[in-house]
Structure formats: C-alpha cells, structure tokens
Amino acid sequence: MTMETYYHPRDLARFAEMGQDAPELWQKFLEWYNAVFKEGALTEREKALIALGVAHAVQCPYCIDAYSTACLEKGSTPEQMTEAVHVAAAIRGGASLVHGVQMRDHVDKLSM
Amino acid sequence: MALLTLLNSRHPLADTAAQRATLAGLPLARTFEATVASAGYDRMRTTDIRVLQLNVGKRCNQACHHCHVDAGPDRIEVMTPEVLDACLRFLEGSAIPTVDITGGAPELHPQFRDIVRRARNAGRHVMDRCNLTITRLPNYADLPEFLAEHGVEVVASLPSFAERQTDAQRGEGVFADSIAALRRFNALGYGIEGSGLLLHLVTNPVGAFLPGPQAALEADWKRELRRRYDVTFNRLYTITNMPISRFLQFLLDTGNLQGYMDRLAAAFNPAAVEGLMCRSTLSVGWDGRLYDCDFNQMLGLGTAEDAPQMIFDLTPASVATRHIVVGPHCFGCTAGAGSSCGGATTS
Numbered sequence: 001m002t003m004e005t006y007y008h009p010r011d012l013a014r015f016a017e018m019g020q021d022a023p024e025l026w027q028k029f030l031e032w033y034n035a036v037f038k039e040g041a042l043t044e045r046e047k048a049l050i051a052l053g054v055a056h057a058v059q060c061p062y063c064i065d066a067y068s069t070a071c072l073e074k075g076s077t078p079e080q081m082t083e084a085v086h087v088a089a090a091i092r093g094g095a096s097l098v099h100g101v102q103m104r105d106h107v108d109k110l111s112m
Numbered sequence: 113m114a115l116l117t118l119l120n121s122r123h124p125l126a127d128t129a130a131q132r133a134t135l136a137g138l139p140l141a142r143t144f145e146a147t148v149a150s151a152g153y154d155r156m157r158t159t160d161i162r163v164l165q166l167n168v169g170k171r172c173n174q175a176c177h178h179c180h181v182d183a184g185p186d187r188i189e190v191m192t193p194e195v196l197d198a199c200l201r202f203l204e205g206s207a208i209p210t211v212d213i214t215g216g217a218p219e220l221h222p223q224f225r226d227i228v229r230r231a232r233n234a235g236r237h238v239m240d241r242c243n244l245t246i247t248r249l250p251n252y253a254d255l256p257e258f259l260a261e262h263g264v265e266v267v268a269s270l271p272s273f274a275e276r277q278t279d280a281q282r283g284e285g286v287f288a289d290s291i292a293a294l295r296r297f298n299a300l301g302y303g304i305e306g307s308g309l310l311l312h313l314v315t316n317p318v319g320a321f322l323p324g325p326q327a328a329l330e331a332d333w334k335r336e337l338r339r340r341y342d343v344t345f346n347r348l349y350t351i352t353n354m355p356i357s358r359f360l361q362f363l364l365d366t367g368n369l370q371g372y373m374d375r376l377a378a379a380f381n382p383a384a385v386e387g388l389m390c391r392s393t394l395s396v397g398w399d400g401r402l403y404d405c406d407f408n409q410m411l412g413l414g415t416a417e418d419a420p421q422m423i424f425d426l427t428p429a430s431v432a433t434r435h436i437v438v439g440p441h442c443f444g445c446t447a448g449a450g451s452s453c454g455g456a457t458t459s
Contacts, residue, residue, distance in 0.1 A: 039328075043328055044325065044328070045324065045325075045328060045332075069321055072317065072319065072321045072324075073317075073321050073322045073323070073324055073448075074324045074325065074328075075323075075324030075325070075328065075329040075332060077272065077274045077277060078276075078277070079274065079276075
C-alpha cells in the first residue's frame with residue numbers, strides 16, 4: 001500500500017519545477033539565493049550552519065536534509081551542527097516563553 | 113571492534129570484478145568518458161610522469177572502514193624484493209622527481225627503509241603515506257627520527273580533528289594515538305615552518321558526502337589542533353572517498369551508493385580534469401603490475417592495452433604519454449574542487 005504524505009524526499013530534487021510558470025521570478029530567486037551563500041563577511045561553513053538552524057526553526061524537512069549535507073561538506077562536525085540546532089531551538093523556546101510576559105500582563109489586567 | 117578485511121571475511125566485493133560490475137551497473141546521467149569529452153578531453157592521456165607511486169603491500173596495523181585498499185593486519189601481500197629492485201632501477205634511470213610510498217602501512221614492508229635510502233641517494237623527493245599509529249608500535253618507535261634524518265615528506269591520515277569521527281572511521285583509540293604521533297613529529301621539527309620537514313594531513317569525509325573546501329578547512333584545522341592539542345602541520349589535503357572496496361561496501365550496506373554516485377557525477381568540475389593525478393602518476397602494485405592510479409589498482413584496472421603492463425617491461429619513454437583507463441569511480445576525482453593524493457586539484 002502506498003503511504004500518502006504531504007512530504008516526499010524525492011521532491012527536493014524537483015525544486016526547480018517551481019520555475020516552470022514563473023521563470024523570471026525563479027531566476028531572480030536563484031541569483032539572490034546563490035549570492036547569499038557565497039563567502040562574504042561570513043564563511044560558507046558559517047552560513048550553512050545558520051541555514052541548518054533556520055531549517056529546524058521553520059521545520060522544513062527538505063532544508064534539513066539539504067543543509068545537513070551542506071554542513072558536512074563545508075567541514076562542520078556533528079557536534080557543531082547539533083549546537084546550531086540547539087541555538088535554533090533555544091530561540092524558538094525563548095520566543096514562546098517571552099510571550100509569557102504578554103500573558104502575565106493580560107492576567108494582571110483581568111485579575112483583582 | 114576488530115574489522116575483518118573483505119578478503120578474509122569472504123565478502124563478494126573482495127573480487128575486483130564484482131566491484132567493477134557493481135559500479136558499471138549503476139544508472140548515471142552520463143558516463144565518465146562522455147563527461148570528460150564534453151569538457152574537451154576526448155580520450156585522456158598522461159602528460160608526463162612526475163610521481164612514481166609504489167604500493168608496497170596491503171598489510172596494515174589498522175583496518176579502517178573506508179579503506180579502498182581493503183588493507184588490514186590479516187593481509188599478507190607485500191612487494192617482493194625483485195619487484196622493488198625493478199621499481200628502483202626504473203626510478204634511477206628516469207627523471208621522475210618524486211617517489212610516493214603507500215600501502216597498507218608502507219612502513220611495515222621489511223625493506224621500507226632501504227627504499228627511502230636508495231630513492232634519496234638517487235636525489236629524489238620521497239613521500240611516506242603514514243597512518244600515524246604505526247609510529248606507536250614498539251618496533252617502529254624510531255620511525256619519525258628515521259624519516260626526519262632522510263628528509264622524507266610525511267603525508268599523514270587524519271579524517272577529523274574530532275576524536276569521535278576519527279575513531280568511527282579508523283578504529284577505537286586511533287585518534288589518541290594519532291595525536292601522540294603528531295606531537296612526536298612536531299618535536300622533531302615536522303610541521304614547523306622553516307624546519308624543512310614537511311608534515312601534511314589528509315582528511316577524507318567520515319561518510320557519504322564530499323569533502324569541504326580545502327583552504328577554509330586548513331585554517332579551521334590549524335586553529336583547532338593548536339588550541340586543543342598543541343599540534344601543528346603544514347598543509348591539509350582534502351580527499352574524496354572513492355566508491356571502491358570497503359567504502360563501496362559501506363555505500364551498499366547503507367543504501368547510499370546510487371545517491372553518492374549521483375552526487376559525484378553532478379558535482380563534476382571541468383576545471384578539475386587538468387590536475388588529475390593519473391595524468392602525471394605511475395602506480396605500481398605489490399606484484400609489479402602497473403596502473404594509472406592507486407584507485408585503478410584496487411579495482412584491478414591495469415594500464416591501457418597499448419602500454420606496458422609490468423614494471424619489468426618498462427622504460428621511461430614507454431609510459432610517458434599513455435592513454436588513461438577510466439570508469440565511473442573517476443567521478444570521485446573530478447567532483448567539486450577535485451581530489452587527488454595531493455588533495456584538491458583546483459583552488
């Protein structure tokens with residue numbers, strides 16, 4: 001029985017199909033994307049680690065696969081990659097927690 | 113856990129024909145021949161011979177999971193004195209400037225030191241592909257001093273500056289022994305700028321992915337090895353894992369073979385062809401057979417039919433511009449920044 005899911009690993013290789021009905025926009029995206037990941041003030045390795053952290057924050061399985069490979073191929077160790085994911089997770093967790101101040105303000109407003 | 117070699121575990125891939133058939137059976141977008149032809153190299157030829165690479169045997173004190181030689185403590189093949197003498201006579205009669213001694217652990221060859229002395233007496237540059245841990249064995253503890261005395265360039269394997277990754281590939285405890293060996297080499301002046309004693313490190317990925325950018329990694333490695341272990345070295349060479357022997361077994365066992373070969377083929381870099389090591393290397397096996405590189409040697413792919421096949425048949429002119437034998441595995445040397453025994457082939 002074929003398992004139906006929204007995500008298919010093979011779809012990562014089909015990413016370029018997004019250019020089929022909007023080739024100019026796709027081309028602009030590609031040029032910008034490739035420029036972003038070139039060495040600049042940050043190294044390519046550092047940028048790949050940031051991308052890996054963001055991939056986890058936005059929970060994109062394609063990006064996680066792609067940037068896990070990219071991080072290894074840029075020379076990062078699994079320890080460094082795991083720390084990058086912790087950074088993403090800490091920001092996500094902290095972002096939830098800091099909204100607790102809003103909760104507390106609202107509770108204060110309603111409470112006697 | 114001790115690892116048996118493919119040969120002694122009677123694995124089907126111990127047969128080089130089975131390896132070649134496995135690689136030939138993979139559906140790739142283009143053959144290697146068609147791919148290099150599209151880059152302007154219709155049928156690749158050597159340019160000259162600048163390196164004579166002697167694979168003096170398959171014996172090794174380690175049994176690394178990725179080894180393309182299928183080397184290990186249970187292998188018995190070593191270069192015979194007759195073959196060795198023919199190699200050195202050929203060298204002495206040629207203008208080849210460099211001898212690259214590899215294995216297995218080449219230092220385990222009973223005549224290793226004779227090879228070094230004779231090649232140095234002939235005025236040739238000598239490289240020793242050293243696994244580092246060999247120097248920790250009691251009978252080889254004076255090896256660093258011997259290499260230093262003869263000005264041998266040491267090209268040492270170390271896949272990662274992290275212990276876990278190194279031990280995962282090369283065996284439990286290898287990292288600690290490797291660091292101890294590197295400190296010994298450093299104490300003799302190896303890897304110290306200005307000493308004249310060259311100590312290069314070779315890193316290959318611990319898994320089915322391409323190596324990182326060599327120059328950037330070298331800076332990271334120098335910083336981390338200095339900070340963590342007070343170890344220094346000259347150059348870092350990045351080498352792509354070749355889909356041969358035990359790494360081929362790993363790729364098959366983990367379901368990574370097709371994806372890895374697709375990755376190598378897709379990463380074909382036309383600029384890497386010019387510096388391919390096969391274009392300027394002659395590789396000799398323990399039994400005297402001739403090959404275009406150590407990888408072809410381990411796949412049983414001898415030199416082209418119109419070139420000499422054995423060291424005994426050889427004259428410098430007869431192999432200088434021979435055709436090069438290629439196959440799908442060659443995508444490993446043209447992927448990304450290129451790969452060779454001297455690291456990346458493009459900057």
